[in-house]
Amino acid sequence: MLEYGLIPDNFTYPFVLKACSALSAIEQGRDIHENVIRTGWESDVFVGAALIDMYAKCGCVESARQVFDKILARDVVLWNSMLAAYSQNxxxxxALSLCTEMAITGLRPTVSTLVTVIAASSDIAALPRGREVHGVCFRLGFETQDKVNTALVDMYAKSGSVLVARSLFDRLIEKRVVSWNAMIAGYAMHGHATEALALFEEMNKEETPPDHITFVGVLSACSHGGLMEKGSDFFEMMTKDYSIQPTVQHYTCMVDLLGHSGQLDEAYNLISKMSVKPDTGVWGSLLNSCKLHGNVELGEEALVRLIDLEPRDAGNYVLLSNLYAQVGNWEGVAKMRKLMKDRGLKKSIACSWIKLKNEVHAFLVEDMSHPQSEQIYAELERLEKLMIQAGYVPDTTPVFHDVEDDEKTSMVLGHSERLAIAFGIINTPPGTRLLVTKNLKVCDDCHVAIKFISKITEREIIVRDVNRYHHFSDGKCSCGDYW
Incomplete structure (x- = not known):
């Protein structure tokens, strides 16, 4: 086109930039951006939205924001593009801050605006902000929009309010497959396997054909609930009755289910017969199961495969190191530490955070940096005495160091999730529900301890770790100690 001497316009550029987005062709996209500037179309909202979308899908959020800031006459499409750029990356x-800026301009949000902002609220489990957006949806008359309500179902489920999510789901005028998927996945991530499978049966009665995402949710529910036989039946049903070929996500769920059930050889055999190439999720699930059941030999095999796929992920080395420590193989631990050091890898630091009054409070293990550290540790000591009286015995096996038992006990008591919970207890009225998020898996001892704390304080405590949600209440956890 350029060779013919034709000058691109605001219809041409969006299509070409969309092609760059589809191919993640950032270099060609930047070249076209320069052409846009030369031809004077950079301030056009259609071209600007296309540029923002291209940069966002190529992971260049700062470049997207630079384009956004240069356009002074912004319409709702442009705002939506920048909101999506933040949310999707x-x-x-x-994204939430930008939405506030948009509201100040007086622009009326669209369905796309609200769905994007609700998704952003889900990502950080920011329930108070999510509720604010829900209120905006109601005030602006979007309460009958099923796309908005489906996003709210997903947001409330991810924020720990499964009952609210189900209430919204039941009020949907038209339940599309994406709506069923959101609710089934919501139940699955909270360990409500029975409810997830019951909803799948209801979906069949409503004659809504499931898709591959539906079965990811169903198999995940079986995995989180330890439903070995049902999981196998659904895996077979997926291909036999619905002609849905298993993806790597389906295999990951099955490997996790088999591995957690102690059927490690069967899990390994399934991986060897996969119709798609196993990824880090599959091998990671196997390695995690090997640690759970103390299978060093298979764990070493899983790590070799993980290193081939993801040589820079320190978490895999740490997991095998923990497995060695678990069986008392300190030589193996030293070998893993040396390997990590030689490759310049560092262990991920455990971090937990809790949000109170729109402020996030983050804690590291044995953290003393918080202004209320003295009160937090005093509360932990108070709770520990009450827990011991109730029968709690510290389990120091999560401490993978060759040190004395009393030192191990001290290290376990300073785990980040306990600090966040203690902070929440001393800063909220009695009976207030607490939601704590952790970037790693909750250790065995903390899981036991939080059950005691929930009973002693008569609180519901929700911990969202890297694997799932744990609802602690009256001395019990929703996972049934299976995670």
Whole structure:
């Protein structure tokens, strides 16, 4: 086109930039951006939205924001594009802040605006902000929009309010497959396997054909609930009755289910017969199961495969190191530490955070940096005495160091999730539900301890770790100690 001497316009550029987005062709996209500037179309809202979308899908959020800031006459499409850029690239806080800026301009949000902002609220489990957006939806007359309500179902489920999510789901005028999927996945991530499978049966009665995402949710529910036979039946049903070929996500669920059930050889055999190439999720599930059941030999095999796929992920080395420590193989632990050091890898630091009054409070293990550290540790000591009276015995096996038992006990008591919970207890009225998020898996001892704390304080405590949600109440956890 350029060779013919034709000058692109605001219809041409969006299509070409969309092609760059589809191919993640960032270099060609930047070249076209330069052409846009030369031809004077950079301030056009259609071209600007296309540029923002292209940069966002190529992971260049800052470049997208630079384009956005240069356009002074912004319409709702442009705002939506920038909101989506933030939300889809893991910047939920920025998305919510930008939405506030948009509201100040007086522009009326669209369905796309609200769905994007609700998704951003889900990503950080920011329930108070999510409720605010829900209120905006109601005030602006969007309460009958099923796309908005489906996003709210997903948001409330991810924020720990499963009952609210189900209430909204039941009020949907038209339940599309994406709506069923959101609710089934919501139940699955909270360990409500029975409810998830019952909803799948209801979906069949409503004659809504499931898709591959539906079965990811169903198999995940079986995995979180330890339903070995049902999981196998659904895996077979998926291909036999619905002609849905298993994806790597389906295999990951099955490997996790078999591995957690102690059928490690069967899990390994399934991986060897996969119709798609196993990824890090599959091998990671196997390695995690090997640690759970103390299978060193198979764990070493899983790590070799993980290193081939993801040589820079320190978490895999740490997991095998923990497995060695678990069986008392300190030589193996030293070998893993040396390997990590030689490759310049560092262990991920455990971090837990809790949000109170629109402020996030983060804690590291044995953290003393918080202004209320003295009160937090005093509360932990108070709770520990009450827990021991109730029968709690510290389990120091999560401490993978060759040190004395009393030192191990001290290290376990300073785990980040306990600090966040203690902070929440001393800063909220009695009976207030607490939601704590952790970037790693909750250790065995903390899981036991939080059950005691929930009973002693008569609180519901929700911990969202890297694997799932744990609802602690009256000395019990929703996972049934299976995670």
């Amino acid at each position: 893991g910047h939920p806080d920025e």
